[in-house]
Amino acid sequence: MKLIVIDSELSQSKSYDFDRRWIHVFLAGLAALVLCLLTLTWVVVERGNRIEETRAQLDGIQQDLLAQQYDLDSYYTYVERVMIEQAKRAGMMEARISRVEALGGRLADTAQIADEFDFYSLPAIGGPAEEDLALVHTTALPPVEDMTGEGALAIPEVDVAPQSLIEPESVSESLLTDTYKNLEQKLRYRQQELVSLQNLLLDENIHKEQYLAGKPVTSGWLSSKFGKRIDPFHGRVAWHKGVDFAGDWDSPILAVASGVVVWSGERYGYGDMVEIDHGNGYATRYGHNRKNLVKLGDVVTKGQQIAEMGSSGRSTGPHVHFEVLKNGKQVNPRRYIYRKAF
Structure with a gap:
């Protein structure tokens, strides 16, 4: 093969003779070089595309992690706030229980009642203890090569557990639950004691x-006195069904016990009289009053003034005729007048 080279400036030409085999080798080498360059270019471009895809996936995962971390932080912030509020409520409930115990204790001491109403001792409670469990959540991402194939960028494992889960706060939800249960049980116990004490005191x-x-x-x-006596009006022996207390006009006449007025007005032989029903078969009568201060159906208390002393009816002077009736029959008032107060 001959190659002619012409120089335009010198108007000369040169010719070169080449072996056809070398020309074939040169062309083959040139073609191989071009093919290698094209292959290398394709590999570089494909590698870059895979890297970009991996980075895009990594960015998406990181965004998801940030969103999950934000949600978890928000949730545990809310839980912590609720737990603080519940702890405050538990403290207030404990304070109220303490005041109830103090009040119940003073009432029990004042009333001098039995030891079962001991408000200074803890109520009898108990039960098997449960083991405390610490919950730790850890989430790890799979390697990127599992998603994009061999040779992809490696993504390290990411721990998304919030610090509040890894290290629980000193006041846990289970502890608050147990505290509430104990307080509720204690409050119910004290309420039952107070109701029983109230009924007992009532x-x-x-x-x-x-x-x-x-x-x-x-x-x-x-x-x-009560019993046989000389009647002041006819001078004969007669049965006196009560006792007489003499005094000054308008002196107060008092109820010796609480009850309901079943008579208030004039009655033969008694003058103006008040009769009080005390329950359990007992009643009292107060006669010869100048003025009654209560009326039928009134509820009177022990020591309440019910009348003013006078001399109405069959009487020789200002006094009160006092009777005690048991199951409708007059009994000697002496044992009730002089017995020790309750």
Whole structure:
């Protein structure tokens, strides 16, 4: 093969003879070089595309992680705030229980009641203890090569557990739940004690109010006893169904126990009289009053003034005729007048 080269400036030409085999080798080498360059270019471009895809996936995962971390932080911030509020409520409830215990203790001491109403001791509670469990959430991402194939960029494992889960706060939800259960049980126990104490004190107070004891006057003297006596009007022996307390005009006449007025007005032989029903079969009568201060159906308390001393009816002077009736029959008032108060 001959190659002619012409120089335009010198108007000369040169010719070169080449072996056809070398020309073939040169062309083959040139073609191989071009092919290698094209292959290398394709590899570089494909590699770059895969890297970009991997980076895009990594950015998406990181955005998801940030969103999840934000949601978790928001949730545990809310939980922590709720737990703080619940802890405050538990403290207030404990303070109220303490005041109830103090009040119940003072009432129990004042009433001198049995030891089962011991408000200074803890209530009898118990049960098996449960193990405390710490919950730790850890989430790891799979390697990127599992998603994009061999040779992709490696993505490290990411721990998305919030610090509040890894290291629980000193006040946990389970602890607050147990505290509430104990407080509720304690409060129910104290409420039952207070109700029982209230009923006991009410019964005791009612019994105390209904307990017949004392004189129906604040001043004066016993002028006539219960039983046989000489009747001041006809001079013969007669049965006196009560006792008489003489005193000054308008002196207060008092109820010796609480009850309901079943009579208030004039009655034969008694003049102006008040009769009080005290329950349990007991009743008292107060006769010869100048003025009655209560009316039928009134509820009177122990020691309340019910009348003013006078001399109405069959009477020789200002006094009160006092009777005690048990199951409708007059009994000697002496044992009730002088017995020890409840």
